[in-house]
Amino acid sequence: MKTIKPLRDKKNTAVLLIHCPDRQGILATVTEFMNKNSGNILYLDQHVDRQEKIFYMRVEWELDNFAIPAEKIGEYFDTLIGKPLQMNWRIYFSDDVPRMALFVSKMPHALFDILGRYTSGEWDVEIPIIISNHETLKPVAERFGIPFYYFPVTRENKEEQEAAEMKLMKENNIDFVVLARYMQVLSENFVKQFPNRIINIHHSFLPAFAGAKPYHAAHERGVKIIGATSHYVTSELDAGPIIGQDVTRCSHVDTIQNLIRKGRDLEKIVLSQAVYKHLQRKILVYKNRTVVFN
Amino acid sequence: MKTIKPLRDKKNTAVLLIHCPDRQGILATVTEFMNKNSGNILYLDQHVDRQEKIFYMRVEWELDNFAIPAEKIGEYFDTLIGKPLQMNWRIYFSDDVPRMALFVSKMPHALFDILGRYTSGEWDVEIPIIISNHETLKPVAERFGIPFYYFPVTRENKEEQEAAEMKLMKENNIDFVVLARYMQVLSENFVKQFPNRIINIHHSFLPAFAGAKPYHAAHERGVKIIGATSHYVTSELDAGPIIGQDVTRCSHVDTIQNLIRKGRDLEKIVLSQAVYKHLQRKILVYKNRTVVFN
């Protein structure tokens, strides 16, 4: 149902994400690589963590007149700059549209938000599959014309169900996973297959109220602000690198049901904004913290 | 496509909205009306504008054991309390599900947000018709199974097109109108038919940047925060009573396109939250200002 997707004349670009030990001249060295080879730089963001002495950089440049062919850029960059400067780097091309697997359970708000954006062409992404441990949202997937796969997970069958999910994802060339209020904890083995490529939304202002029923806990504690947190999933529950957070005010007037209702609006926006940043290749992870460029 | 709407066991209640000149004892008088007739009060909100000397009240009570039959409450209340205290009042029953006409143009984000909530059963509302001056969003309406009516409006045909829209709305027993980024100014005549019952979203922090292209104007002015404003439509453009506002930060980094993208998330949430308040019968209007109860 990508019926209303606008035509865009997308530029043919590459994005390089880098982090490495800080030293003098990295920025000059990297930008010279683009400049000397006729690569017009469109965006450049850099950050130095002075305490950890780590240099972070994102650079996006046009490939049209770039002297090095796309498939060779990685090799050249690594040989000339990456290895000598002990860089941890990754390159992405605007040609390669990332492929997302969307995991849901019973709550539809984040799913609708993502499919609305997808259908509108807000994002450069393909969503070939929706996976769920409940059949509740199958009709939504069908209306948007996206194949829906039902994998009911129990304590007993978790391992084999995850294996089947993984197989399905491999067949669909999935690049990253979005948990849109998927109410199952993924196994450590599953998580390891997608390092910093599983985005979750937790319905609290982490690290407050990690785990189950955060709105109940927030109500019990009598907080005056509730929040939502998007993060990459790691093997430790709700403890992965935080991508984004947002909050909204509440008061003694709000019942738990009200908090849940208000929270939904936070959750879906915070999750979608994290997906957008991920798609823009604007997130770097180092030591369980993110650098998220503007 | 109201496929995932949860069953609710909704209470049978009435809501009374009141404003009148302030004087001693109004609150006691009104609550006594419910109490004496075995009407269990569920929610009560009141506000006194000391400057204008106006009393505002919203009271919701259970009808199940209420001594006065629903169809007689208005008459009794007016005779016993409303008239003597010069009240401007209105009563609503939880049985009557309000019927919304949804006006759109080309931008889908607010439409998706509303239809997602509608389909999920977040709101007690019926949306029998979607009206548009463009055909762009017809596929969206179709996928959600809602009749879509195309009324291309020009300067020449505006009067007759609005007459046709009005006729269609009458046939569908429309109670109120939501302009989900409908990019046409409604005529004074149209607006008069729906006093405080047309909700619009303006894509700026009103009264800043009223009128066309607010994101361009915001960028030009170099503001550090952008906003969105929901309001009831009056005959004066972007000058009706404000229901809700929200903002988000921006900076020199943000291009106009970025502001538009960030603004979409504000617009859809601010509009939907206004619709929710309207459906909850929590908004009173007096002298071009709203009282919006929690």
Add this chain to the structure above:
Amino acid sequence: MKTIKPLRDKKNTAVLLIHCPDRQGILATVTEFMNKNSGNILYLDQHVDRQEKIFYMRVEWELDNFAIPAEKIGEYFDTLIGKPLQMNWRIYFSDDVPRMALFVSKMPHALFDILGRYTSGEWDVEIPIIISNHETLKPVAERFGIPFYYFPVTRENKEEQEAAEMKLMKENNIDFVVLARYMQVLSENFVKQFPNRIINIHHSFLPAFAGAKPYHAAHERGVKIIGATSHYVTSELDAGPIIGQDVTRCSHVDTIQNLIRKGRDLEKIVLSQAVYKHLQRKILVYKNRTVVFN
């Protein structure tokens, strides 16, 4: 140094704070008490916690023509209404200016904020004493002309020092205590003397990062928003009823020092706003949660 305090012609009013088991007609009964005795109600706020079935109310009325003399109001109210309705109530008179003891350590920002407001006459309060476990801020107290008492607290002398502080507070008829970044944990015995009358500011978004060094912990966790929380002190550290919270955005750019700097602005404002609500008698506490009226 209350040199710039504006003259106000303050109304002679009483404030009644009530909470009690909810039942029909409380509101009518209480307001009738004022109305029948010629007490013009200026403000009325009420809230019903439907889950706990508790009714909360704040009512402020003019005493000038009130039929019952001020010193008899409590007795009459308790006999006629309070006892029969099992009310927990408290009455305050605008004549009685509350007396605050201000506890500080080394950081001046919250102290300056409070003294600036005090000197400007923003608040109806007297601050007869400042108490500290360090001499650092003595010059500030002196410049504002407020007696400064130095009580260096060690593990060994804590009991006797607190006893001395308590004695000093008794001599100064202290009504409530404000901990303006006082970096000592008060003993359970001390806290018990001032139930819901010790206001603390914690430099995090509670319950996240309770305890020491919250900005360090926030930086370590990589949060994207930091906060501050005002609360009444109870015997459990950082676990008392929350009065107010506010947050500000941060990012990978922010060092711990930056978080501390940004946090200062939050802390002082959140603390002062809590003090204001307390002085306005707008806070009720029930089961470790607050009702804070607007």
Add this chain to the structure above:
Amino acid sequence: MKTIKPLRDKKNTAVLLIHCPDRQGILATVTEFMNKNSGNILYLDQHVDRQEKIFYMRVEWELDNFAIPAEKIGEYFDTLIGKPLQMNWRIYFSDDVPRMALFVSKMPHALFDILGRYTSGEWDVEIPIIISNHETLKPVAERFGIPFYYFPVTRENKEEQEAAEMKLMKENNIDFVVLARYMQVLSENFVKQFPNRIINIHHSFLPAFAGAKPYHAAHERGVKIIGATSHYVTSELDAGPIIGQDVTRCSHVDTIQNLIRKGRDLEKIVLSQAVYKHLQRKILVYKNRTVVFN
């Protein structure tokens, strides 16, 4: 009264602010200038406005081992880089503590906020003079030990009073001016003497409610959010380049007096944060818009 100012061992650094037509390699050229001459770069921020094709940069580096003596840096930089690349640049040294003239009228909140920070050593600044068109705040200035000058301004004497103020400022080597709720419009001539060096706080969310009595206007319009805006003063009232903005929620409950009270907290924080950014040399101005680095 800089009694509680902490000792800092401040690094000996230079800050270079640049804007110029964008072209390839500027960043590399500038950073090479520091690197080649043994200048350790501490912070580097850059931004390219793709639409206007303007490059902005702030770079701060250590002078201790820098090969070019401080007093020669400007000349060398201009000859080697600035002129060839048509740069608009400015250099600042951490040794030179900026000198602020503080203008006030009758309201003390922003004054107290600034003096509290000044006295606490939060900022690297000298405030040798406070200037006012009223005597109201003289006692505050005296308590903080800062000379207070009273220049009552009328329509008739404005020109000569401003001349006298200017003379006083020249004698005190004033670098920049902060209007802390100074309720007089400065003449065009005065403003021209301090281009982008007069910081004002306007008590609204500009461009909404420019001019007098913004809280009254905000109340009248029934907005749900109020704001404050810091900006550089230009000859057009409230129309200069915006430095920062912040907002807070309000509702029908808020009287004009409440808005004024809530607004004070916004105003003082927004103003002080603008002063901090200015002191950090993090603001660039181009075409009536600011670039404010993090």
